[in-house]
Amino acid sequence: MSLRIIVALAVLTGVTGSPGVTIRPVADSADSAHPNSVPETVEETEIFGQQIQLFEEEEAEEDVMATGELNPKHYPAQRAAKVVQHYLNTRYGSPYRVFGLQRVHSGNAEDVADSRRKYQLEISVQEMIGNTTENCSAEVLFARGEQQRSAQVQASCEALLKIDTKAQEEAFYQQCKMNQSLQSAQYLPDSYGHIEPDMKPLWHLGIVASSFIMLNESTENTLYNMAQVANVTQLPTENDQLKFDYHILLHEMVSQEIIHWKLLFTWSPAEGVKVLQMEQLPHCHDCEKPPNTN
Ligand SMILES: *[C@@H]1O[C@H](CO)[C@@H](O)[C@H](O)[C@H]1NC(C)=O
Ligand SMILES: *[C@@H]1O[C@H](CO)[C@@H](O)[C@H](O)[C@H]1NC(C)=O
Numbered sequence: 001m002s003l004r005i006i007v008a009l010a011v012l013t014g015v016t017g018s019p020g021v022t023i024r025p026v027a028d029s030a031d032s033a034h035p036n037s038v039p040e041t042v043e044e045t046e047i048f049g050q051q052i053q054l055f056e057e058e059e060a061e062e063d064v065m066a067t068g069e070l071n072p073k074h075y076p077a078q079r080a081a082k083v084v085q086h087y088l089n090t091r092y093g094s095p096y097r098v099f100g101l102q103r104v105h106s107g108n109a110e111d112v113a114d115s116r117r118k119y120q121l122e123i124s125v126q127e128m129i130g131n132t133t134e135n136c137s138a139e140v141l142f143a144r145g146e147q148q149r150s151a152q153v154q155a156s157c158e159a160l161l162k163i164d165t166k167a168q169e170e171a172f173y174q175q176c177k178m179n180q181s182l183q184s185a186q187y188l189p190d191s192y193g194h195i196e197p198d199m200k201p202l203w204h205l206g207i208v209a210s211s212f213i214m215l216n217e218s219t220e221n222t223l224y225n226m227a228q229v230a231n232v233t234q235l236p237t238e239n240d241q242l243k244f245d246y247h248i249l250l251h252e253m254v255s256q257e258i259i260h261w262k263l264l265f266t267w268s269p270a271e272g273v274k275v276l277q278m279e280q281l282p283h284c285h286d287c288e289k290p291p292n293t294n
């Protein structure tokens, strides 16, 4: 079997760099973009807030809709497992609690009623800020064909949910609420992969909120990661919710596309993230240029 190595900057919580330089497969990208290609994760080097995955792409092609026991390192299992990460972020995420898929231990896929597909997975999930890892069992149900329904997820990761972040959330909330000036930021991270420490809660909140988009958009054939917050603005509110307008760049790893979304949502420690509006923005070539960083 001949193997080629493709280096891709992939993500747990995000990819470094600007949208223009985010992902540069070493091998030709036409192959890596093929939905049938089967990369194998051979090594993962993790830095906080980013992850570099080395994929070994096999020449052999595998049925996209693999059924039965899955190779945990191959795309079908990885794609389904990634949806669990997004689900956990939408349910339990906060500016101080962000979940990332660490590893798939085993996976199984089968066709079920209503031409849906059911994945059963054993995975390790990492809470990125406190750096806690736990094994979770999860089930992901994808609708197919005409059905526009999002994937349905069930997951049991009890230990991760017990992490207590109330005090930090309350402090961040008060800081945003009481401050004379509304919060705003651009390019998280910047093109050097850097995020100012006091901007990290806004970056983490952006990841969590993006998971609502990624959960809604994910299918059996996609693998979404949050790439960058292009900008974020806190909006004034009359009630006790904080309100944010985010412009977000997502990276879809199968098509190698960078997709722009506008996301309007509220957050408070008590209510969590509530999405008011999500809108995919048209392709904009100016937007794809690396940001100016002086
Ligand atoms: C996270 O925890 C693991 C094991 O507990 C450790 O090996 C790793 O270095 C930690 N990572 C960070 C970024 O602190
Ligand atoms: C998670 O499961 C894997 C495989 O079953 C096992 O090797 C690993 O030790 C488990 N990790 C924890 C933290 O329980």
Ligand SMILES: *[C@@H]1O[C@H](CO)[C@@H](O)[C@H](O)[C@H]1NC(C)=O
Pocket (backbone or CB within 6 Å): 175, 179, 180, 181, 183, 184
């Ligand atoms: C108000 O926000 C600014 C800008 O984000 C920040 O530098 C400052 O520390 C905040 N002030 C308080 C009291 O939190």
Ligand SMILES: *[C@@H]1O[C@H](CO)[C@@H](O)[C@H](O)[C@H]1NC(C)=O
Pocket (backbone or CB within 6 Å): 148, 149, 150, 216, 217, 275, 278
């Ligand atoms: C989720 O996506 C579907 C289409 O796939 C869309 O109809 C629905 O409005 C989306 N949900 C949200 C909250 O935008």
Ligand SMILES: *[C@@H]1O[C@H](CO)[C@@H](O)[C@H](O)[C@H]1NC(C)=O
Pocket (backbone or CB within 6 Å): 230, 231, 233, 247, 287
């Ligand atoms: C946010 O970033 C996007 C993409 O770079 C840009 O089109 C938009 O004008 C920016 N909005 C603000 C308020 O800076």
